[in-house]
Amino acid sequence: MPHLRFRAVEPQIVQSLSKSLIDELQPHMDCPREDFTFEYIYTTFYYEGEVSPAYPFVEVLWFDRGQETQDAVASIITQQVRGMFGEDVDVAVIFTALNATGYYDNGEHY
Secondary structure (H helix, E strand, O other): OOEEEEEOOOHHHHHHHHHHHHHHHHHHHOOOHHHOEEEEEOOOEEEOOEEEOOOOEEEEEEOOOOHHHHHHHHHHHHHHHHHHHOOOOOOEEEEEEOOHHHOEEOOEEO
């Protein structure tokens, strides 16, 4: 944990970000590198009955680490994604806080 899910981002970009983001996020998250997971989700967006282009969308599932850390993480993700797409691209970063008692690893909750 944390788990980052990427939509409207090509798998090769997610692969590249999986190293650089851990390098920069790990000190803020205070967790081992091996706890990070990155997921590429193939999606198609629609608008008005047509396939529509979408801007990068990153969902972060994690144990809440406070607003200051969340703000820093959102900024880091946004900067690195823009580094791949261009500075003028919109980037959505959405956080979902998980409850430790509802998250199990090998049958044991945190």
